[in-house]
Amino acid sequence: MRFAGVDIPPELVFAHADGDVVFFVGAGASMASPTNLPNFTELVKRVAQRTGAEEPTKRALKAPDVCLGRLVRPGVDVHGLVAQEIRGRHRNALHDAIATLAAAPGTPRIVTTNYDNHLHSSLRAIGAKHSVFEAPAMPAGGDFEGLVHLHGRLGQPPRRLIVTDADFGRAYVTQGWAPAFLREVFAEFVVLFVGYSHDDRMMEYLAKGLSSKTRERYILIDRDKAKKWAGLGIRPILYTRDQHSMVTATLERWGAWARDTPFDRAQRIRRLAGETPPADPDEDDFLVVSLDDERLAKEVCAVAKGDEWIDWMARQLPFKKLAGTEDAAVDDRVLSHVANWAAQAGVGTEAFRHLDQALRDTPGPVHPMFVSAVLRRITFEQVDDEQRSHWLRWVLDYAVGQHGAELQWLWGSEVNLTWPDTMLLLNHLANQWRPSTGSGFWALRSPRLASGGGLEAGMRRLLAVPSQPDKSRELLSWLTAYLEQAHRRVTSAGRSFDPWSYARSSIAPHEQDRRAPSEPEQVLVDLGRDGLAQIGAVAPELADAVRGLWFDSPAPLLRRLAIDNLWKAAEPPAGVKVSFVLARRMLFDNEVRHEVYGLLASAVPDLPGDEFDDLVQAASVGPELSAVRHDDPTVAVRYRDRAAFELLHWLVKYRPGAAAPPALAEIERRFPEWEPSPHPDLSRYTETGSRSIEDDWPWAPLEFHQMLADDAGSAIARLGSELPDDVERGWWGAGSMLERVVGEWPDDGFVIWDALARVEVRECVILGWSTAPLDESQMDRVAAVLSAGDLGGLAGPVARLLHPWTSDTALSRRWVHRGDGRGLARRAATMVDDTESLSGATDLHSAAINSAPGVLVDFWIDVAVDDARTGTYPGGGLSSEVVSALEDLLATHSRLARASLLRQLNFLYRADPAWTAMHLLATIDPNKLPWPQVEEAWGILLHGQFSEDLLQSGLREWIPVCARRVGQGSEITGDLMRLAAVVAVHSTMDDAERLSWLTALVANATTDAVVQWSAEVGELVEDLEPAARASLWGRWMKPYIALRVGGAPRLLEAPEITAMLGWLGGLDAAVNVREGVDLLLRTSVGISSETGSWRQVDVPPEALEVAPGEWARLLAGLLSATAHPLAPGVAHWASGAHTTLRALGADQVSMATIRSEFFRLTGNDLDERTA
Incomplete structure (x- = not known):
């Protein structure tokens, strides 16, 4: 990258942006005005003069530390004289530039061999927090932050300055703390030397810290002094000879660039918009580097308009990658931006020739993104025919088997292609063949197209145009050659059968052809059929010629088309x-x-x-x-x-x-x-067609009822003949009819019961009685029949009779108060086969509901309710009859019965706490039982209701334990956290106890579970009255957030903060919102960048109206603390919040921060999104 005319290697710039660079600063940094300190050689001369010694020779000055060592004698404080020579000066622009650049990524890392404090002053001036280390107390070289004075600094006792050869000997040899520090620095960090010369004595000492295991090292040096550094493994960064001011300008520009946010850089790019790219090499280089960042690449593409910009872009790596002339890796998102830019800038515009020229020498293959962008442009946007034709041909040259769907968009669109383009595109679409796969009839298939919908739409439009003989001749000639080629393909390798020709039963539409008309085979058959028919109407001689050609074709499909046309032709x-x-x-x-x-x-x-x-x-x-x-x-x-x-x-x-x-x-x-x-x-x-169970009824219910009335023996015999020997229990035609008959005429059931003893028949009879409007006498007869008969295999139907699935309360409870009904329930329980209900069951809850034990449990629960309502058992608790029945069910059908009882846990605990605690609560204790058993039970009970008494019975304390034991992605996590939210919001425990309980919950639950709980709390609080919300906020919600912000019981994470925003969204007082914002901004955690429904922000726009300034401050702070791109849902909310807050007149500083940080995280400018 180019800064002030100096090329800084991009890898050094990127390492610095990652906080991975240490700046080594030498004497040259302090020689410029107004500091004007001497270099080491000049310092020796001045000290020698002040001691009265002769001026050292030029040769001696090549080892200035040795010269100073020779000046040491009694009464001569060489260290003090050195300190006096460098004291009382002012820092210069280079100090400030180094400090600003070093601090740009965050905490600075600087090592200096200078004794002055000017870098320290510069860092303080810009407000950069930093530690200062001074010899010999060195930090760990592989993990330090701040400013290190490797050879000491002013402010120490002068004797500690490393100035003489004896001092350097202790530092680098006898005590060795300097090279130990340097080795770690050079091994861990990229290093940039500033202010050192080719003959600098300090560099000889620094070289003692170099080893083979070091990272990259660079030095800023003028052009004439570059050769020496290669021997030290240091890469020179060159500036113009003797133009030392370029160092300051370069570091200043670099520092300014490093401090810029992505939004700042985007604004800078926008200022470079013009008819031509910038002439300034630094600005040009800035644009080049911006193309490496997908957020900024979009901005560069937005300003690059015109011929010269196309020429400039064609020289850049992303364009070369798209054009197939460069193999280097480029971010796909950058390629997408540049591909779309190229299609917009050069396709269908006056700049078309420039883009065409840039691509003319492309060896290929062209990147698929480029081809796709061009295809979208010529398909969906206004492009003149000449350019569309040109770019279509270009696409067809490069669309190698991966743009079929996009080409179909063009074919099926409303674009009016020229006739040559139509035939070119049709030929391309129809000649993408699928390799042979599978076996049997369809082992070889038709053209490989992702979808035929576009092919069909375009073909219909093509056939809708009035026929022109020349075009029709060309189209049908192509189709003839194509279908014969298809025939040769599928009959090769010894295959005589041609499945292509029989892809449909009929050339004309036919009920037997159920394949989609959009499939490519179907479309091409329709083309041949309809195309030949159209030609026959305007050019019968041509139609006759084509038909004759097809009659003689080896492809059966063409012969079928010819006969079909002859069949339909008027002549x-x-x-x-x-x-x-x-x-x-x-x-x-x-x-x-x-x-x-x-x-x-x-x-x-x-x-x-x-x-x-x-x-x-x-x-x-x-x-x-x-x-x-x-x-x-x-x-x-x-x-x-x-x-x-x-x-x-x-x-x-x-x-x-x-x-x-x-x-x-x-x-x-x-x-x-x-x-x-x-x-x-x-x-x-x-x-084909659909059938219902009624279609399999041998007789209508009324007809069979009449048959029974007329001649019961004959009717029963005929019914028996309808029952196959191998029928299994379940639905069968005569059986479902039988249920309907008994349901309407219950007395018919007694006749059938006595005549046919087969289980499947009696099952249907019982199920018919379960829905029949039985009177008391009929119920007596049913009870008598069932009590006397063999109920083997009939426990399920009997249970359903006693407790049918119906919304009719009278029907569902008619057996509850009857002693014979309760007796049947006890008898049926002894005949249940659990294996049938549990076979293949993946959901115990559903299996229990549909099982005989589950239905019988519901029956006995209704008995208990009936006892309570009628006062039949006034002593409190469950009656001995109910207890005995339920315990029998638990003893013989434990899993299914317990599952059904857990669904009624709240009722049972209220009815009989002691019995419930002994028989049910003891079976769900996560502290004592194997987790699979507990998880299965909790998965059922979480579907029920929970009174405060039930929660206090132990369930509340078990919730955190379950949260610890539940696995990631468990199906019960959501329900468990929903219950935990109910406890947090509605429980009557005191607030200190509540906070202790919540701390245990968070300590045990996964992050995902805590996020779900936080979101559930927000939804529950939203449903409360304002006064209740305010009360909860002060009593426990605010203290809870304070605990979490403080890291108790574990560190707060971004997804949890995101969910907590919903809590603030439910507050009605600005002061409460301010309290919440102050708390959340104490963290350095940003907003969630993950996807998932629980990680979205649930704060409606109207909630922002309570305290728009506070919401703007919060959003600005959270976005600034966010490191990773925002999830789409979070970004959508933030964008909408920005729009709302701007309309509400929120603080402009916060709004500017929101805009800048949103751009950094998404690459989108909020002002443009809302414009």
Whole structure:
């Protein structure tokens, strides 16, 4: 990157942006005005002069530390003299530039061999927080932040300055703390040296810290002094000879760039808009570098308008990548922006020639994004015919098998393509072949197209245009060649059968053809059929020629098309059509059977008598035995006769008044069992349609009821005959009819019960009684029958009889108060087969509801309710009868019964806490039982209701335990967190206890679970009255947020903050919103960048009206703390919030920050989005 005329390697710029660069600063940084400090050599001269010693020779000055060492003698404080020489000066612009640049990524990292404090002053001046380290107390070189004075600094006792050879010996040899620090620095960080010269003695010492395991090192140096550095493994960054001020200008420009936000850079790009790219090399380089950032690449594309901009863009890496001339990696999002720019800038515009020239020498392959962008442009936007034609041809040269769908958009669009373009595009679309896959009838298929919808739409529009003979001839010539090529493809490698030709039963629309008309095979068949028909209307001679060509084609599909056209054509007369079929020996040609039969059906009524007789004679002969191709002559003859039999019947059928020919009578005499096929023209015929269970009823319910009344024995016998021996329990035609009969006439059920003892019959009878309007006497009879009979296999129907699925309360509870009903329930419980209900069940909750034990549990719950209402059991708790029944069910059908009882846990606990605690609560304790068993139980009980008493029975304390044990992605997490939210919002526990409970919940739950809980709390609070919301905020919500912001019981994360925004959205007082904003902004955590419904922001626009300034401050702070791109839902909310807050006149500083940070995180300018 170029700053003030100096090229800084991009990798160094990017390393600096990542906070990965250490700046080493030498004496040259302090020599400029107004600092004007001497370099090391000049410093030695000044100290020597002040001691009265002779001036060191030029040779001696090559080791200035040695010179200073020689000046040391009693009474001469060399260290103090050095300090005096560098004291009392002012910092210069280079100090400020270094400090600003070093601090731009955050905390600065600077190492200096200078003794002055000017870098420290510069860092303080810009407000950069930093630590200062001074020799010999060095930090860890691989992990330090701040300013390191490697050789000491003013402010220390002067004796600690590293100035003499003895000092350097201690630092670099005997004590060795300097090279130890340097080795870690050079190994961990990229280094940039500033203010060092080629003969600098300090560099010799610094080189002692270099090793083979170091990262990149750079030095800013003038051009004439670059060679020495290669030997030290240091890469020189060159500026013009003796123009040392360029160093300051370069670092200043670099620092300004580093401090810029992406939004600042976008604004700078916008200022560069013009007819030509900028002439300033720095600005040009800035644009080049901006193309590496997808957010800024979009801005560059927005200003790049005109011929010269196209030429400039064509020289850049993203364009070269799109054009296929560069293999370097480029962000796909950048490529997308540049591809769309190129299509907009150079396709359909006056700049078209420039883009065309830029692509002319492209070796390819062109990037698919580029091709797609061009296709979208010429399909959906206004482009003149010449350019559209040019770019279509360009696309077809590069669209190698991956743009079929987009080309179909163009084909199916309203764009008026020229005729040559139409044929080019059609040929391209229809010649993308799918490789052979699978086996059987469709082992080889038609053109490989992602979808045929576009192909069909374009074809319909093409056929809607009045035919022009020249174009029609070209179109049908192409189709002829294409279909024959398709025939050759699918019959190659020894295959004689052509599935392509039989992709449909009929050339004309037919009920047997259920494949979508948009499929490419269907579209091309329609093209041939309708195209030839249209030509026949305007150019019959041409139609005859094409038809003749197709009759002679080896492709059966073309022959079918030809016969279909002859069949539908008004001319020639019927006799000529039939003669044509006979002459071409097509009468028994199976490849064209449907079309030949159709032609004959339309021609036979109008044939003269002698011609009809000739046709019958030809049909009577049947196909030649050589064409039958069967090894057994008897079978071949039978096949021949069958073909003649079907055709003769067909001819008689369509010839009014025609008698059966003698040949047909002879065949029927020899094969009396033969019946003519209803569809002899088709090789197969499939009936379709939907059926209901009533379609399988042998009799209507009223009819069977009457049969029972007239002759019960006969009716029962006939019913038994309708029941197959291998029928399984479940629906069968006669059975469902039987349920309906018994449901309407319950007494019929007793007749059937006594006559047929089969389980499946009695099941239907019981189910019929379950919905029947039984009177008391009938209920007595049902109870008697069931009590006396064998209920093996009938426990489920009996349970459903006692507790039917109905909204009719009287019907569902009619057995509850009856002793015989309760007796049946006890008896049915002993005959349940659990394996049937649990077989294949993946959801115990649903299995229990639909099982006999589950239904019986519901029955006994109704008994308990009935006892309570009627005062039958006034002693409190559950009656002994109910307890006994429920315990029996638990003992014999534990999983299903317990699941059903857990659904009623709230009622049972209120009715009998002691029994419920012993038999149910003890089975769901997550502290004592295996988690799979507990998770299964909680998955059911979480669907129920929870009173405060029930929660206090232990459930409330178990919620955090379950939150710890539940696995990531468990199905119960959502319901568990919903219950936890109810506890937080509605529980009557005191607030100190509530906060303790919430702390335990958060400590145990996953982040996802806590986020779900936070969102659920927001929804519950939103439903409260304002006064209640304010009360909750002060009592526990604000203290809870304070705990979480403080890191208790664990660090707060962005998704949780995002969910908490909904809490603030429910506050009605500005002061409360301010309190919440102050709390949330104490964190350095931003807003969520993850997707998922629980991570979206649930704050409606009207909530922002309470305190727009506070919301703007909060949004600005959260966006500034967010490191990763926003999830789409969060970005959408932030955009809408910005619009609302701007309309409400929120603080402009915050609004500017929101706009800038939103651009950084999404690449979109909010002002443009809302313009």
